[in-house]
Amino acid sequence: MGTAMMLIVAGHESSVNLLGDAVLALLQHPEQLGLLRERPELMPGAVEEFLRHDTSVERSTSRYAAEDVELGGVPIPRGSMVVVALGAAGRDAPQAEDDDPAVLDVTRPGALHLAFGHGIHYCLGAPLARLEKTSIALRTLLSRVPELELAAPADSLAWIGSGIIRGVLSLPVRYRVG
Numbered sequence: 001m002g003t004a005m006m007l008i009v010a011g012h013e014s015s016v017n018l019l020g021d022a023v024l025a026l027l028q029h030p031e032q033l034g035l036l037r038e039r040p041e042l043m044p045g046a047v048e049e050f051l052r053h054d055t056s057v058e059r060s061t062s063r064y065a066a067e068d069v070e071l072g073g074v075p076i077p078r079g080s081m082v083v084v085a086l087g088a089a090g091r092d093a094p095q096a097e098d099d100d101p102a103v104l105d106v107t108r109p110g111a112l113h114l115a116f117g118h119g120i121h122y123c124l125g126a127p128l129a130r131l132e133k134t135s136i137a138l139r140t141l142l143s144r145v146p147e148l149e150l151a152a153p154a155d156s157l158a159w160i161g162s163g164i165i166r167g168v169l170s171l172p173v174r175y176r177v178g
């Protein structure tokens, strides 16, 4: 039961909100949306870019320092709780020279991110999340819904305040089914 609950909890909110974050990003960047409609083969790389640009699991679960360490000039005493800002990592540094990490670019080759964590607790569902849940769902949405636009100003959207999950509470859209 514990394993089943863990899979459902870890696999649901993360995937639902990555889809929401990706659709919101595309609606705010219509040129990127157009590129993905014209070139659906870009989708696997675009999913990595969505994970980098605005991921749904923005912070890690808690860790505790096993020994005194210093990180970026900050002392972390043994036993203190550490939470990693996974979402920030994708925008920490330019992905390539002369590149702005704040820019969404669905053609970006090999976007670097920590969206699935790192090490022994690396996301168990990463291949499923990449493939079925995001790539296939977005491709299906874009091919079946030829006209899709935000139905509310982006700055009026309310965000989930969980501290771990990043996503909007609801994403109002206008659409026409082809």
Ligand code: HEM
Pocket: 006, 007, 010, 011, 012, 014, 015, 018, 055, 056, 057, 059, 060, 061, 062, 086, 114, 115, 116, 117, 118, 120, 121, 122, 123, 124, 125, 126, 128, 129, 133
């Ligand atoms: C876009 C979708 C997803 C994202 C962004 C995501 C992200 C993450 C992250 C960041 C972690 C590591 C947390 C930490 O180290 O504190 C994690 C762990 C985990 N994820 Fe995912 N996940 C996604 C989808 C899924 C799916 C679909 C499943 C299951 C089918 C899943 C199952 C798990 C499990 C079981 C863990 C814990 C692994 C462990 O502690 O050893 N995730 N996920």
